Amino acid sequence: MSSDTYFIHLDGTKVDCKPGQTILEVACQAGVEIPHFCYHPGVPTQGTCHVCFVSIQGRENLECACSCFVEDQMEIITTSQAIQEARKEALTLLISDHPLECPVCVRAGECDLQDLTFFYGEASPLVKFYSPPKMPLKQFNSVVQANMNRCISCQRCVSFLENVTGTGELGFFQQQDTERFKIDVGSDAGITSELSGNLLDLCPSGALIETPSSFVGHRWETEKVPSLDVMDAMGSAIRLDCREEKVVRVLPVTQPQINQYWSTDKARFSYDGLLHQRLDQPYIRKNGVLEPASWVEAFKTLVRKIVELQPSEMAFLVGDLVEVDSVYLLRQLLDDMKIYNRDCCVEGAFIPTEERRDYLFNTPLDQIEISDACLIIGADIRYDAPLLNLRLRQGYKNSGEALAVIGDPQDLTFPHAYLGPSAQVLNDMVAGSHPFCRILQKAKNPLLILGMDALSSSEGEEIYKTARFIAEKYNLKREDWDGFNILHRAAGRVGALDVRFVPREGGEGLSGILRLAKSRQLKLLYLLGVDEIPLASFEDTFVVYQGHHGDAGAEAADLILPGAAFSEKNGFYVNTEGRVQFVRRAVFPPGQAKEDWKIIRGLSEVLGYKLPYETYEDVYESLRNYSPAFRTLGSLVRSEISSTRSYEPVSLKQDGFSKEKKNYYFTNPICRASPTMMQRAKETERKKKRGVR
Template sequence: MTKVIVDGIPIEVPNNASVLQACEAAGKEIPRFCYHDKLSVAGNCRMCMVEITGSRKPLVSSCSQPVMEGMQVTTDSETIRAARRSTMELLLINHPLDCPICDQGGECDLQDQAVGYGRDCSRFTDEKRAVVDKYMGPLVRTVMTRCIQCTRCIRFTNEIAGTAELGGIYRGTSLEITPFIEQGIKSELSGNLIDVCPVGALTSKPTAFHFRSWELKNTDSIDVTDAVGTNILLQVRGNEVMRILPRKNDDVNEEWLADKGRFSLDGLKRRRLDRPWIKKNGKLVEASWTETLQHVADKLKTVSSDRMGAIAGDLCDAESMLALKHLMNALGSSNVDCRQDNAYYDISQRGHYVFNTSIAGIDDADALLVIGSFPRQEAPVLNSRIRKRWLSLTEQFPIGYIGELPDDPTYKVDQLGETPELIAELIAGKHPFSEILKNAKRPMIILGHGAITRPDAKIIFEQTMALAKTVGAVTEEWNGFNILHHSAARVAGLDLGFVPQGQAKDIKAMVNGGVDVLWMLGADEVNLSALPAETFVIYQGHHGEKAASRADVILPGAAYTEKSGTYVNTEGRVQRSFAAICPPGEAKEEWAAIYAVAQLLAVDLPYHNIDSLRAYMAEINPVFAQLRLVQNVVDVNLGDNAQGNFEKQVLRAVISDYFLTNSISRASLTMNECSKLRYAVSAEAAE
């Protein structure tokens, strides 16, 4: 630690801290435009000037000056204020006076700091500079005349997103920020450019001119479009979600948010189920809740317990899955499954199906092997963490990859091969990368769903565990065995035991005629082509897709923005979201409708409201009693080498279209436009 005196206040800061960080630690506010906590230092704007006693320079940019022992810093003096006023005057020379129509108005750093350091008039009389707007795709709108050349956007694409799609052309007063090609930004994190831009040069294109920041009400929530569990802020006006922003959480998403979670919000308003429906004479007709619930209860009474089953989808909250599982079990059925992709999991202990290293733990790893996963599309925010570790200057971070690479992973990988036989070679020490893993102190292995949804999934899983044992990836201090999920509901479903036990039917058996009544809880990714026509389908969800069109009864549900729900991310972190708006029409929270059916069937569930349900959930599995925490699982029985033969087919990632992976994003016009642009361009490039 280094001792520094800021405006007479002695403080201690880390040895590698900057003067700006020391000033903030002392409670002093330093204006800045180019500096960002998560980006490299540029020192462009010169707004953060301070005085340092004994320095040869009268003023020093605090963001780029490292602290020294005994350093005395002055953050406010007439000289400093004059310098900041001059800097602000230069920044405003060419800036357009369009605050009344700028989407950044009300939350603009330039606007805020101009209040403190701006002049009431301009001394500039020459012709103002204008810059042509640049095309950055369907998500980011540009007004480049507002740009102050802070280069935050360039540094973000280079360092965080890893796509290096922006740069500067020309020099001096002619400098322009521009994408290298006019095909839009290809990063799955491009929406964060809007957040890092301190002015209105980069704003949201889908919501341009729709609202003002002071009109919005904020509600904390969790992103359910992937399994990272990104902390988000739902911003609402009336009964409509107008904007979704990331909340800072350094243990999960830092301060980033993937594009699908940010921009698919228009899908919350389209194709919605807002009233109950019953199929009569082969046609769905509107019905009341009383009639619909009674119809469901009457049907369940006529079916034997072994001929009824339930499937939970990828967007379900833990409360609704527990209520449905409990109802099925009370009726004598264990035919429940939350694995729409029929993935293989060993649920004998939690460490076998979670991301044990934790997302923040990636920063401590010193070698990585990825098997059957493509994190850039399955978990973009987590992928940025891998890139951050790869960019670290402290030591090298070798990354091995087994499987087909559909795109640039945004960091350098050593592609070992495309088939799972390489796992056996690594165990036997016949491949050079096995020595890298063995010599690493904290090796990581990521096993993706491209591996555990295959016919040989069990063999791959057990061989990967054997590899972890061989290379020392699991010790008393470190657990490097990880399953990377891409479904927000999957880990909670496994924690609650929403999988078939013993002789119970799995999803494949149920959709192939194994049940007479099938309850589909938001299960929109299931292929129902083999489902017999006589099977009675109860669909409960919020969007009308193929599963809803096959239903005999539709129970309209609430989307994640319309209910308070519990979600468990890929690392096993239990998090909770809150309702920001009301469900449309007559839609209800899923657990409440399930509870009502149970009442009609005279099934006594041990809860009657959301709080007692959560208390019961914590009794079933204590992990649900500890919110926002990750329970590190180190004592993992890795077992012995599995016996069996690998399939010869290539390991491929499970996501073919990043933008259209769930019912909300498929209903989003913005996401459909992104999909057409991204994959049409990719197809043209391949040709």
């Protein structure tokens, strides 16, 4: 028997496990159900509920499975008359002062406390129900409401904010004029974490309530559709709950390789933005005013404009939320029309595309926690990728990972070294004279994370080459480990790079397109879901906007073609590490809006360059044949590390990467249209003024 493997007998069945695991962890892995409240696989267990009793041979008393560690050859019984009675008594104590309001509780039907109470039957006659003084409802923030009358003090919420996010906003406080304790926030700022919505999933008793989706219908009345978080480039799994052709709730789906058990508040609560400021019919600007039009009229107007122009007088840009399918079709159409002015990097970042590894986050996300050193250059990890920040924090807790930041100062919620705002620090690392170089040299699994703030700066290309040189010098790129990582912020960016929506030879990227507009050589600009560029530069250009929200792009447009949001179409997305994922349509687009691939396919036909796709299945199969990555959904397809290419460092002069920072909750059209995100944004501003992290 291996020293790192134990064997235990669970209800007579032999089960292998690892030293350091608890009985409850092993039972969950083996599919043996042991009731519990305080245990959750994603947070440290507090051991307060005492519902998970088991019997261990040779021990007189029952043990709590969540806090009892396995021993080799241990024999465990999980169900017996004595165990059932003990669990029933523990449950009785928990519900003795719990308000009997299940019929009006929004958590009815998905409440752990309710389920176990039904399973174990009526409460023990040894404990009488009583009504303690009622505590008023309290808003912990704009999305989480607390009804502490229902709290059973499992402390999952306290443990999550203390041990997982590191923000620690909740704690136990004694109530005034009583000896009772309650969980409450520690400051007037409330819960400010960008991951606060996860508290709703952790709460087993309905004490924490989701404010935006409360009382919109019974949970069993909704259709559950698996989907993808497009608010950042991590590719987290989520579930859309839909009712009457509306998304009424978003929940995280457990995905160990990416988001584990969690989701961001932006992914979870921005869904109300899908109902506001929507584009539901074509518009044409006449005499300076956008007027409704038919699809036939819109296409005729666009065709007239295109046929009278030379290819060099037109440019096409693709935005942050666009799925791969539409970008793939648009790229094919532009190739046929010989239009080479195009770009998908609307942040203006320098991103090489010679090899797929050049623009990916090459370290698998589920291996972040085993790294022992990390250098972050020009990335605000906590807000560019909050769930990546959780993994880095866990790496620090597990192994004391040494982490250093170059760029704007930031609060990562765990200790790190700040090396300053200037890229000139990289010059010292190239020379080997910086103290952090010794840490990189000694590290077994070092990381370098290069963010968009650095790559979109004036020295983006030089910073990229220098960072690659550092990665090669300090052995970050090996056959068994690739620690060189590009952190994207846009869900659609890697997919667009995969299908090569970049300037062709003789064409211009974003910076060149802006120059053409300034010199009045650009006559037509087509924006596919683009709202984040300086649109004032295109006052003398005919602007076409294809998208789903009346945001900046639509406001500047001369012609609007209403498209579908991510929840309203099938499509591929590729996350920052290169993992291809598929999104199913959950609801239909509003009004006359159409799926984006259909708009591009229709446009190709009226232009005389008909693309060979009649159904979405045709597009799906074409993409699967285009690249091996699209044939392995959910898996990582890695290319070999090039042994022939090398990068030479460039002496950097830049003082910093600082740009005007957008509020985290306002980074795309869906968020900007969301009333809930508006409230969260206001809370963020108040947090900054108070100096709360």
